[in-house]
Amino acid sequence: MQPPESLVREANPVGLCSFRYKYLQKPLEESALPTLLQYINRWPTAQKDKIAITIGVLLSQGLATAGCLQSLTKDHLVKNGASHVPSVLTAKKPDLLFSV
Amino acid sequence: MAADIIAIVFRTYIAEQSIDQLAGILKKGGIKDLLLFFPPNKREDKLLDEFFRKQGLAQVADWWTKKKYAMLKEEVIKTIKGHLEHGDSNPDVGKDVLGTDPSLGLTKTFFFLRLCLRFRRSRKNSLCQRRNSSSAFGQAL
Numbered sequence: 001m002q003p004p005e006s007l008v009r010e011a012n013p014v015g016l017c018s019f020r021y022k023y024l025q026k027p028l029e030e031s032a033l034p035t036l037l038q039y040i041n042r043w044p045t046a047q048k049d050k051i052a053i054t055i056g057v058l059l060s061q062g063l064a065t066a067g068c069l070q071s072l073t074k075d076h077l078v079k080n081g082a083s084h085v086p087s088v089l090t091a092k093k094p095d096l097l098f099s100v
Numbered sequence: 101m102a103a104d105i106i107a108i109v110f111r112t113y114i115a116e117q118s119i120d121q122l123a124g125i126l127k128k129g130g131i132k133d134l135l136l137f138f139p140p141n142k143r144e145d146k147l148l149d150e151f152f153r154k155q156g157l158a159q160v161a162d163w164w165t166k167k168k169y170a171m172l173k174e175e176v177i178k179t180i181k182g183h184l185e186h187g188d189s190n191p192d193v194g195k196d197v198l199g200t201d202p203s204l205g206l207t208k209t210f211f212f213l214r215l216c217l218r219f220r221r222s223r224k225n226s227l228c229q230r231r232n233s234s235s236a237f238g239q240a241l
Contacts, residue, residue: 003112041101052105056112059125066129069109072102073136 003053011057018063025063033058033068041077102137107155119159123167134164176212 018025033055040048058064072078113122135143138151145168152161 003115037105040105048101048105049108052108053112056109057116059109060113060116066125066131069106069129069131072105077102078137078139 003057007050007053008057011054011061011063014058015061015063029064029068033064034071037068038071038074038077040072103151106134106137107152107157110152110157110160111155114157114159119163122160123163177215180212180215 014028018028036051037055040051043051055064055068059066110122135145135148138148145165149161149165152158152164
């Protein structure tokens, strides 16, 4: 499956930045991506998919190492109950809920 | 959830690069065990294999299975080597190699038998060589 063009386009500036300012690559790998992944359970499903695809693109371009995936092994992300937040709940529209 | 995200990351990566490169970056990134991304009660190689196949990542499943077998083989060889150094009897060695985990029994038996066969063959070869050399010695006399 090819990653969507829009996400590749979004990942490109990150790549260009870390290529131009080399010192940015280390913080991206060691703090930014692991922290994002650590709290990924609070994100809506669509955005989770987006960040996962973007990380895949960054990895395949060699802009980040796979070490950032290590934070996904934390207990609260791995345990059974954390598995899936239905998109119906995350994409709710207040107008619809209160109009009844 | 972690497993789902890992699957998406892998799928995106594999669209651009090969499975060998994926294995390389995982090793470099210090990710040795993919089972850690699964819930504690589902940390089985069979379930991992099934999950990745369902996600359309058969290459990852194959790679993981191959890696596991290589690890098992090393483990068996290590155990046998340790026993040989201690000079234990054969039944003890067999029991120790096969008895630890019943689910791995078959695979381990397979490796153990292959090793035994190889050992017998090498012993036979060395005996033949010795016999040949002794006959050569006799002829020389």
